[in-house]
Amino acid sequence: MNDRKALFLFDIDGTLILPGKTARRLFVEIIEQLTGKHTPLEFKHVAGFTDPKIVGEMLQRSGVSDDSVDQIKSSFFPKYFERMKLEYPVADDKIVYPEVQEMLEELRDSNNVYLGLVTGNMETTARIKLEPFGLNDFFSLGAFASDHPERNNLPPIAVARAEEKWNVKFSQDEVFVIGDTIHDVICAQVNGYIPIGIARRDDAISEFESVKATNVFREIPPAIMLKKLASLE
Numbered sequence: 001m002n003d004r005k006a007l008f009l010f011d012i013d014g015t016l017i018l019p020g021k022t023a024r025r026l027f028v029e030i031i032e033q034l035t036g037k038h039t040p041l042e043f044k045h046v047a048g049f050t051d052p053k054i055v056g057e058m059l060q061r062s063g064v065s066d067d068s069v070d071q072i073k074s075s076f077f078p079k080y081f082e083r084m085k086l087e088y089p090v091a092d093d094k095i096v097y098p099e100v101q102e103m104l105e106e107l108r109d110s111n112n113v114y115l116g117l118v119t120g121n122m123e124t125t126a127r128i129k130l131e132p133f134g135l136n137d138f139f140s141l142g143a144f145a146s147d148h149p150e151r152n153n154l155p156p157i158a159v160a161r162a163e164e165k166w167n168v169k170f171s172q173d174e175v176f177v178i179g180d181t182i183h184d185v186i187c188a189q190v191n192g193y194i195p196i197g198i199a200r201r202d203d204a205i206s207e208f209e210s211v212k213a214t215n216v217f218r219e220i221p222p223a224i225m226l227k228k229l230a231s232l233e
């Protein structure tokens with residue numbers, strides 16, 4: 001009998017959803033409010049990075065002195081959460097990728113399949129981002145930038161939570177990290193887990209090649225393919 005199981009850990013931005021510009025705009029506005037300096041934020045500054053890292057990098061670019069960084073960071077997040085709660089739900093530039101709902105329903109209804117999140121968002125904002133699409137119900141747990149600012153430290157936290165919650169033990173080749181950037185791939189590789197790269201952008205293909213990612217798809221594969229990849233089918 002096949003007693004294999006699989007834990008699929010999903011990144012959020014660029015993987016399950018496209019969050020639109022609200023979060024990035026709020027980063028710029030709130031940093032400006034706190035430092036008096038306008039610090040632009042481009043895709044290359046955010047993709048794959050955790051929120052605390054993004055804020056730290058912005059403060060560095062804005063020339064804030066090292067002594068005030070921690071203090072500004074701690075004022076940043078409460079303001080960011082508050083405004084995300086108000087502004088994200090009404091933003092009209094966010095989408096959930098079309099294959100996501102059915103894929104998650106099928107995985108949820110499959111035997112020996114477990115679901116979680118690994119994201120550079122703080123948990124508060126991860127939940128705000130997923131809520132309008134009804135996706136929080138699929139993810140009772142995960143690891144977030146609020147657990148650790150380094151993405152590479154997050155997958156083992158999610159695995160430990162899953163093992164505790166469901167009273168199971170996952171071997172390294174039963175853990176899959178699904179994401180749209182090389183940072184998702186690397187955080188799987190350094191922990192001995194299996195990365196699945198989602199190359200929605202054209203230039204993502206060569207980026208994934210540069211870190212020797214082997215499981216690369218243009219969108220998230222259907223549940224049946226993910227289960228085959230995990231040797232469950």
Ligand SMILES: [Mg+2]
Pocket residue numbers: 011012013014015047048179180181
């Ligand atoms: Mg992402």
